[in-house]
Amino acid sequence: MRAVLLIGSPRGERSTSRALGAYMLEGLRSRGWEVGERYACRDVTTSEGLTDLLAEMERSDLSILSFPTYVDSPPAAVMRVMETMHGRIKRGGALLAMANCGFIGSGNNTSSLSICRLFARDIGWEWRGGLSLGGGNVLAGRALQDAGGVARNVRRALDQAVSALAEGKAVPQGAIDLLGRNIVPSLLYNITANRAWDRAARKNNVLDRIRDRPYMEEERR
Numbered sequence: 001m002r003a004v005l006l007i008g009s010p011r012g013e014r015s016t017s018r019a020l021g022a023y024m025l026e027g028l029r030s031r032g033w034e035v036g037e038r039y040a041c042r043d044v045t046t047s048e049g050l051t052d053l054l055a056e057m058e059r060s061d062l063s064i065l066s067f068p069t070y071v072d073s074p075p076a077a078v079m080r081v082m083e084t085m086h087g088r089i090k091r092g093g094a095l096l097a098m099a100n101c102g103f104i105g106s107g108n109n110t111s112s113l114s115i116c117r118l119f120a121r122d123i124g125w126e127w128r129g130g131l132s133l134g135g136g137n138v139l140a141g142r143a144l145q146d147a148g149g150v151a152r153n154v155r156r157a158l159d160q161a162v163s164a165l166a167e168g169k170a171v172p173q174g175a176i177d178l179l180g181r182n183i184v185p186s187l188l189y190n191i192t193a194n195r196a197w198d199r200a201a202r203k204n205n206v207l208d209r210i211r212d213r214p215y216m217e218e219e220r221r
């Protein structure tokens with residue numbers, strides 16, 4: 001059996017998308033699967049890259065799409081791959097989508113994953129499920145094996161997902177729910193995120209303007 005991981009993040013090797021996908025590939029490899037890894041941002045830049053990617057997906061028993069949510073949607077490179085696949089790819093493959101987003105609530109990936117699910121339906125591929133992680137930047141692209149306690153539930157959820165996928169099944173709801181839990185308490189996340197914004201603003205000399213709302217309509221009296 002063969003699986004291909006398509007990494008949808010422009011951050012490439014340093015992305016959380018890759019860290020999550022690589023962990024799953026390792027699980028499948030240890031169960032005797034052949035695995036391959038591709039980067040959407042590279043493949044979409046040439047027609048040879050796209051053709052090659054589509055061929056690899058067609059010969060795989062499972063395609064794993066791992067990407068960050070950008071404005072409630074998969075990033076442009078992933079959309080480009082989907083548009084290309086739509087007209088050209090053979091029916092009968094299987095797709096698993098895994099989205100991670102910046103906000104702490106994994107619900108922020110809901111519309112991205114719906115796009116992938118409807119896409120699988122439209123091209124006649126089996127939908128193996130949508131996995132969703134919030135607060136993806138807490139992992140900051142670290143390998144899950146090295147990420148310690150903060151990634152414990154992430155590893156457990158992906159282990160459960162891999163066990164099902166290796167047998168040709170969809171990921172169980174228990175794995176989806178476990179990955180969907182807050183990776184850190186939301187209060188802690190908000191404090192840390194606010195500090196990071198303040199630091200970035202200070203570095204760019206705009207700390208006194210951080211609450212500006214230049215596109216806000218003037219209040220009518």
Ligand SMILES: Cc1cc2nc3c(=O)[nH]c(=O)nc-3n(C[C@H](O)[C@H](O)[C@H](O)COP(=O)(O)O)c2cc1C
Pocket residue numbers: 009010011014015016017018067068069070071072073100101102103104108135136137140141
């Ligand atoms: C252009 C852009 C748009 C984004 N839009 C969202 C969004 O709509 N919701 C959200 O929760 N996070 C959003 N994020 C944050 C990323 O999803 C988040 O940082 C993610 O963990 C990055 O994953 P990666 O390391 O795999 O690229 C956005 C980030 C960028 C750069």
